[in-house]
Amino acid sequence: MHPLLLPRAVRPGDLVAVxxxxxxxxxxxxxxxxxxxxxxxxxxxxxxxxxxxxxxxRRWWAAGTPQELADELNGLLRDPEVRAIVAQTGGNVTASYLDLIDVEAVRADPKPIFGYSDISLLHLALHARTGLVGFHADLGAHGFGGDWFSLGDAARRAEL
Incomplete structure (x- = not known):
């Protein structure tokens, strides 16, 4: 079991990738x-x-092929300017690219990843492989976009 890998808190002015x-x-x-x-x-x-x-x-029910999705995530994990990653939406394809994730990039520069639904599997896999703490939180469209019940901006700000 890996020790907890805590990303730093996101600060105003930081770059957040959706x-x-x-x-x-x-x-x-x-x-x-x-x-x-x-x-x-x-x-x-x-x-x-x-x-x-x-x-x-889109590729059927996915935003891309497993390799494209992994490349997307790995690029963000390796980009030192990106300080947090927010999933645009959930789905059902995360399992298809878990083995393609650059876990060394996660360890080198741990970043908070926000999301739920299929993204919960991403949180669990990264935690198991690196100790990274994931954030079961709003998605870019569903949540921050406001189509679910409204918690208000203060609650969303507290998530980050």
């Missing part, structure tokens, strides 16, 4: 994602919406 880590963004969810990005900006974060986060980018 990324496709599982399911695709459906056309009717674009507004939710955009609202989620705006909420994060209002909290004082810089936000990067990663290229695969697009309504027309």
């Amino acid at each position: 990324a496709a880590l599982s399911g695709p963004l459906h056309p009717d969810e674009i507004g939710l994602r955009d609202r989620g990005v705006e909420v994060l900006r209002e909290m004082g974060f810089r936000v990067r919406v990663t290229p695969p986060v697009a309504a027309n980018r």
